[in-house]
Amino acid sequence: MTEERPPIEQLRRGKYEKPSASPDKGNCFRLTRVGDWIGVQDDKEYTTTPVDKRTTLGFTIAELEAFLISAKAGEFDHLIA
Template sequence: MNETPWVKATASNSDGTCVEQRRVGDVIEVRDTKDRGGPVLRFTRAEFAAWLDGARGGEFDHLLDGG
């Protein structure tokens, strides 16, 4: 099975406040960097691509407003 290494954004904090992603076959996995042995969310490539498109377009920016 084709598996990439876990990666996180370069803008992530050094204290582990971030998530990591990798591709395993046709699935994108996402996990909490602070809990690497914990649960993993799994998305199809289409689902992850739709989320990335929304994030690039600012659709989720309101979630950061107001704490």
């Protein structure tokens, strides 16, 4: 069972991956997985901010999956148009 709160310190130290379709200018995000949690970090902070100071968001796999399904369905298109 997933903990109620994300393990932010563990997520901060995760091995982050950048999406292959993202631009090289640092205008993207990176993801990592620690147990049942997905960590999200800003690509700009990843290269300029010490690991223990990076802004890190934690989501359950189910939460991230629900977001991706909604994004693929176009639910957020009005925000970027």
